[in-house]
Amino acid sequence: DAGVTQSPTHLIKTRGQHVTLRCSPISGHKSVSWYQQVLGQGPQFIFQYYEKEERGRGNFPDRFSARQFPNYSSELNVNALLLGDSALYLCASSLVGQGLAGGAQFFGPGTRLTVL
Amino acid sequence: ELKVEQNPLFLSMQEGKNYTIYCNYSTTSDRLYWYRQDPGKSLESLFVLLSNGAVKQEGRLMASLDTKARLSTLHITAAVHDLSATYFCAVDSSYSNYQLIWGAGTKLIIKP
Numbered sequence: 001d002a003g004v005t006q007s008p009t010h011l012i013k014t015r016g017q018h019v020t021l022r023c024s025p026i027s028g029h030k031s032v033s034w035y036q037q038v039l040g041q042g043p044q045f046i047f048q049y050y051e052k053e054e055r056g057r058g059n060f061p062d063r064f065s066a067r068q069f070p071n072y073s074s075e076l077n078v079n080a081l082l083l084g085d086s087a088l089y090l091c092a093s094s095l096v097g098q099g100l101a102g103g104a105q106f107f108g109p110g111t112r113l114t115v116l
Numbered sequence: 117e118l119k120v121e122q123n124p125l126f127l128s129m130q131e132g133k134n135y136t137i138y139c140n141y142s143t144t145s146d147r148l149y150w151y152r153q154d155p156g157k158s159l160e161s162l163f164v165l166l167s168n169g170a171v172k173q174e175g176r177l178m179a180s181l182d183t184k185a186r187l188s189t190l191h192i193t194a195a196v197h198d199l200s201a202t203y204f205c206a207v208d209s210s211y212s213n214y215q216l217i218w219g220a221g222t223k224l225i226i227k228p
Contacts, residue, residue, distance in 0.1 A: 033216075041220065041221075042204055042206075042218035042219055042220050042221050043159070043204075043206075043216075043218050044218075045215045045216055045217075048215070056215050058215065090158060090159065092159075104149055104161040104164045105149075105161070105216070106161060107151075107158045107159040107160075107161075108158060109157070109158045110157075110158050
């Protein structure tokens with residue numbers, strides 16, 4: 001059974017550009033969360049989607065947006081990239097949304113974004 | 117505001133030794149999680165602890181939760197080199213709108 005998949009694996013962009021990251025959750029999982037992990041730090045919560053609705057948003061600027069599709073896959077979009085956006089972007093899926101009985105989130109391999 | 121603190125942040129130890137990583141959190145939590153991350157890799161779920169006194173064990177790792185002290189521990193028994201990784205604890209609660217709040221991580225190096 002496939003785990004959480006993310007694409008692309010690595011990405012290099014320049015300042016001011018736009019990027020779209022993609023995530024497919026584990027089959028049967030309806031919730032997808034996005035995290036940013038800067039080197040040497042713990043993950044920072046960006047968004048959570050459950051049943052195609054935004055259920056949570058972290059402290060990130062409006063340049064960050066996301067959506068969830070009917071098949072529960074998700075996209076994270078970042079506009080007007082800054083050098084500080086360079087990080088590992090992790091997608092996690094769970095059976096239900098945070099706050100509900102659902103146990104742990106399962107993480108994908110991540111997308112390493114480098115902004116030059 | 118829900119805050120999570122781990123200590124130590126860095127730990128170097130010899131194979132065969134025992135050690136404990138501590139995770140403190142500042143407000144009432146619903147669930148506490150432990151994850152492992154290898155360099156350049158994603159996060160692997162180790163344990164989910166739900167209630168006071170919960171104890172879970174997997175191989176040489178054992179996690180426990182004391183909700184009254186707002187403390188979780190991850191105990192490593194007779195460490196082996198393969199356990200070298202960074203270990204994160206994370207907590208969610210109504211105080212964080214159920215967002216996962218993460219500790220800074222403990223980088224564990226086990227020397228053969």
